Amino acid sequence: MTNDLHKLYEAVFAASPDAVVVVDYLGIIIMVNDKTDSMFGYDKQELIGRSVEVLIPERFARSHQDYRQTYSDHPVERQMHNGYVLSALKKDSSEFHVEIGLKPIKIGRKTFIVASIKELSTKKTIENNVQKMIEDVQDFAILFTDIDGDITNWNKGVKRIKGYSEDEIIGQNLQIFHTTEDRKNKKHEKLLDEAIRNGKAEDEGWRVRKDGSKFWAYVSITAIHDDLQHFIGFSQITRDLTQHKTAEDLLKHQADGLKVKNKELEHFAYIASHDLQEPLSTVTSMIDLIVEEEDISKLNEDTQTYFTFMEEAVSRMRDLVKGLLDYSRLGKNKKLVKTDMNKILDDVQMDLSNQIQSVDAIIEVGEMPTIKVFDVEIRVVFQNLISNALKFIKPGKAANITVQAEDTGKYWQFSIQDNGIGIKEKHLNRIFVIFQRLNTEDKYKGTGIGLAHCNKVAEMHGGTIWVESEFGEGSTFFFTILKKIKEEEVSKGN
Numbered sequence: 270m271t272n273d274l275h276k277l278y279e280a281v282f283a284a285s286p287d288a289v290v291v292v293d294y295l296g297i298i299i300m301v302n303d304k305t306d307s308m309f310g311y312d313k314q315e316l317i318g319r320s321v322e323v324l325i326p327e328r329f330a331r332s333h334q335d336y337r338q339t340y341s342d343h344p345v346e347r348q349m350h351n352g353y354v355l356s357a358l359k360k361d362s363s364e365f366h367v368e369i370g371l372k373p374i375k376i377g378r379k380t381f382i383v384a385s386i387k388e389l390s391t392k393k394t395i396e397n398n399v400q401k402m403i404e405d406v407q408d409f410a411i412l413f414t415d416i417d418g419d420i421t422n423w424n425k426g427v428k429r430i431k432g433y434s435e436d437e438i439i440g441q442n443l444q445i446f447h448t449t450e451d452r453k454n455k456k457h458e459k460l461l462d463e464a465i466r467n468g469k470a471e472d473e474g475w476r477v478r479k480d481g482s483k484f485w486a487y488v489s490i491t492a493i494h495d496d497l498q499h500f501i502g503f504s505q506i507t508r509d510l511t512q513h514k515t516a517e518d519l520l521k522h523q524a525d526g527l528k529v530k531n532k533e534l535e536h537f538a539y540i541a542s543h544d545l546q547e548p549l550s551t552v553t554s555m556i557d558l559i560v561e562e563e564d565i566s567k568l569n570e571d572t573q574t575y576f577t578f579m580e581e582a583v584s585r586m587r588d589l590v591k592g593l594l595d596y597s598r599l600g601k602n603k604k605l606v607k608t609d610m611n612k613i614l615d616d617v618q619m620d621l622s623n624q625i626q627s628v629d630a631i632i633e634v635g636e637m638p639t640i641k642v643f644d645v646e647i648r649v650v651f652q653n654l655i656s657n658a659l660k661f662i663k664p665g666k667a668a669n670i671t672v673q674a675e676d677t678g679k680y681w682q683f684s685i686q687d688n689g690i691g692i693k694e695k696h697l698n699r700i701f702v703i704f705q706r707l708n709t710e711d712k713y714k715g716t717g718i719g720l721a722h723c724n725k726v727a728e729m730h731g732g733t734i735w736v737e738s739e740f741g742e743g744s745t746f747f748f749t750i751l752k753k754i755k756e757e758e759v760s761k762g763n
């Protein structure tokens with residue numbers, strides 16, 4: 270009887286449609302069935318005594334050894350590599366795809382591993398791997414539904430993101446994830462209709478987990494069709510973007526807060542500079558009165574010097590206060606006007622003609638467009654940038670200035686290039702902040718407000734301003750203007 274049973278086992282082993290390989294603790298093949306030989310292209314008994322790695326492509330052999338070691342230490346019945354499709358190696362070095370089930374068998378004190386190997390077609394391989402991938406993806410909840418939106422299939426992400434287990438979710442309608450408000454508005458139906466109409470529907474919004482908590486979701490729903498193009502249901506992919514949304518909301522909140530603070534600061538600057546003008550003019554007239562009524566030349570030399578310092582300080586303060594007032598007023602009554610930029614540049618050069626002549630400057634202006642801008646404010650920008658280019662020149666060198674305009678698609682980009690003293694790299698951003706100057710007052714006069722003006726005007730036009738420079742060689746200031754200035758841009762700075 271034992272003999273008969275043994276024969277029966279041998280017959281079953283030989284008849285198995287799968288290749289069956291038995292290895293010992295060290296991974297040495299001790300038994301294979303005929304199917305193994307035919308599947309891997311070996312002659313009978315040829316595999317016995319060899320390491321099982323002979324059946325695996327070389328690039329996987331090393332990791333297989335580690336895998337085998339770990340498995341031998343804790344052997345349990347299961348699919349190899351969690352059910353993913355694996356590559357196997359034939360004797361002629363060609364490769365094919367397999368699915369492998371592992372089962373440990375203990376005989377006495379020895380453990381053997383039985384591997385049953387099923388060959389898969391390429392199509393099946395891809396299907397299996399895609400199916401496994403979908404199941405394993407945790408960052409996305411992936412669901413399949415029938416044509417009514419009732420859930421038929423799910424992946425692990427559903428548990429992680431929405432908190433439902435398989436038996437709780439299968440058969441439920443997609444609307445289960447919607448808020449009461451959205452359910453009332455039949456949002457889920459609208460999304461499914463859209464997916465049928467356009468093949469796909471996307472949405473970002475609040476969804477509800479099993480425990481009632483909400484998360485901010487990105488949802489993409491696709492209508493699915495079978496091979497005959499019959500509509501058979503939907504797939505829905507959901508991603509939890511709550512963290513992203515919270516960070517975005519916080520940023521927006523901070524940006525809004527900053528806008529309000531900026532407005533308050535501008536208002537403060539306006540009031541302060543406006544109110545400072547009066548006491549300042551009182552001081553000026555008092556100094557003038559003393560100078561007129563007293564014979565200053567009779568005062569001692571020190572007092573005369575003090576008076577000169579006082580006059581200079583008051584005059585500088587007047588410039589600063591006026592600059593600040595202009596800065597806070599800039600753009601208050603701005604109007605978008607179709608403007609020929611050639612005209613603006615002619616006017617600016619006319620205004621600066623004294624300065625231009627005094628430094629023998631050559632100003633070349635390239636082709637300029639006619640565009641819609643806040644004309645008064647843009648003129649201030651050119652005025653500031655060109656007068657800086659005339660001011661920050663190298664001693665004894667004639668100023669060479671080039672003004673150009675370039676169409677960059679969404680923006681008009683203007684540049685003002687000079688051959689002046691240049692700016693060190695570490696200062697390139699600093700200079701656009703109000704009152705920031707890099708040179709002493711006695712060398713180059715100024716208030717440090719001009720570039721802050723330009724910055725404000727560029728922002729008003731939905732653009733930016735920046736400078737490229739080589740210290741000692743010259744600088745090029747760039748600013749951009751949005752071609753289609755939107756209402757929101759227009760209202761900025763009001």
Ligand code: ADP
Nearest residue numbers: 657658661700706707708715716717718719720
């Ligand atoms: P101001 O000209 O009144 O000093 P601005 O705001 O116009 O103030 O400029 C700020 C600083 O940037 C200047 O003091 C100067 O140090 C630097 N700067 C501006 N334009 C140039 C330029 N064309 N070349 C070199 N340095 C410049």
